[in-house]
Amino acid sequence: MRKALRLALPSLAALAALVLTATSAQAATWSSSDKWGTWSSGGYTISNDVWGGGAGPQTIWANSSSNWGVWSNQPNTGGVKSYPHSGRAIGRTLSSLGSVTSAFDVSVPGGGSYETAYDIWANNNAYEIMLWMNKTGAVGPIGSYQTTVSVGGHTWDVYKGSNGSNAVFSFLRHGNTNSGSVDVKAVLNWIKSQGWYGDVTLGDVQFGFEITSSSGGLNFTSNSFSVSSS
Numbered sequence: 071m072r073k074a075l076r077l078a079l080p081s082l083a084a085l086a087a088l089v090l091t092a093t094s095a096q097a098a099t100w101s102s103s104d105k106w107g108t109w110s111s112g113g114y115t116i117s118n119d120v121w122g123g124g125a126g127p128q129t130i131w132a133n134s135s136s137n138w139g140v141w142s143n144q145p146n147t148g149g150v151k152s153y154p155h156s157g158r159a160i161g162r163t164l165s166s167l168g169s170v171t172s173a174f175d176v177s178v179p180g181g182g183s184y185e186t187a188y189d190i191w192a193n194n195n196a197y198e199i200m201l202w203m204n205k206t207g208a209v210g211p212i213g214s215y216q217t218t219v220s221v222g223g224h225t226w227d228v229y230k231g232s233n234g235s236n237a238v239f240s241f242l243r244h245g246n247t248n249s250g251s252v253d254v255k256a257v258l259n260w261i262k263s264q265g266w267y268g269d270v271t272l273g274d275v276q277f278g279f280e281i282t283s284s285s286g287g288l289n290f291t292s293n294s295f296s297v298s299s300s
Contacts, residue, residue, distance in 0.1 A: 098131035098138075105152075111135045114158050114297075119278075122151035128281075130154050139291035144182075146283040148208075153189065154290070155278025158297045164192075164258055165269045168300045174203070174277055175249040175293040183207025183282040184290070190254065192270035198238045201226075201257065204246035209282055211240035222257040223250070230266065239266065254297075 100109045105120030107130060114135030120128050126145055132138035135156050144151040160170065176186055188201040200211070201222075213231015220226075226241035239261055254275060261267060275297045279290045 099133050101129060101131035103127065103129045114156050116154075116156045118152070118154055120152040120154075122149055124149070125151040128152055128154065132156075136294045136296060137292065139177075139289060140279065141287055141289050142279075142281050142284045143287040144281050144284045146183075146285045148282070150280055150282050153276075153278055153280045155189065155276045156292065156295055157189075157274045157276035159274050160272040160297075160299050162299070163269050163271050164255070164262065167255055167272065169253075170255040170258070170272065170275070170297070170299045171251060171253055172275065172277065172295070172297045173251040174295045176279075177289075177291040177293060178204065178206070178248060178279070179284070179288040179290070180206070182284040182288050183209050184284065185209050185280050186248070187278070187280050188252070188254070189274075189276040189278070189280075190258070191273040191276075192258070192267070193273075194271075195273065196236050197267055197270060198233075198236050199258065199261065200238065200240045201252060201254075202240065202242045203250070203252075204248060205242070206246075207283065209280070211242060212238045213240065218244075219260065221260045222253040224252065237266070 102118055105118055107118040109116045109132055112135050116132050116138050118128060118130040124147055126143045128140055128142040130140045140154040185202045185205040190199040211229040212233055213229045216228045216230050218227050225244040229240040231238050277295050
């Protein structure tokens with residue numbers, strides 16, 4: 071009897087996750103299981119963005135550009151499978167911006183391998199700036215460690231490298247957090263002060279969950295998210 075019960079538990083857990091996801095998706099304003107599914111509202115675009123090789127199923131839902139989430143079932147293998155996110159296009163040079171700030175609040179699982187991260191693009195995607203607000207499991211940044219710096223309201227370990235298509239600057243926060251704010255322009259100005267780029271044009275400021283594995287299906291939720299610029 072005990073053996074039968076132990077074998078049944080994973081199936082019950084998976085069923086519960088599916089029911090929760092189905093309930094969230096059905097109640098939401100928008101949902102999609104298309105790996106490239108997108109939805110725009112209030113100047114933001116939400117994307118399922120299942121781009122990695124060997125990716126599993128993923129369903130994204132949204133009530134607004136701020137409140138959205140995904141159920142993701144990614145195999146326990148290496149490599150990023152998806153980056154479900156909400157993003158806002160800025161389209162201005164760094165020097166012309168008085169401020170760029172953002173705030174977020176998320177609910178994330180305790181297992182799997184993923185990070186909650188900003189993905190910020192500049193100069194037509196020539197430069198990618200990632201701000202890791204929390205990380206769980208077997209995940210790591212591109213490139214090599216450069217320094218530790220306190221900027222934008224947080225203390226980070228900074229990595230610099232390339233993915234073969236563009237330069238990547240990764241800022242890994244000291245200590246995980248599921249809510250807070252960040253002075254994005256201060257971070258971008260700091261990179262400029264290192265001579266790593268010039269007066270770049272800021273493109274999309276994206277925020278979401280970069281998922282490597284979430285075997286059996288895990289839920290990720292953005293309770294709130296905003297980007298402000300002037």
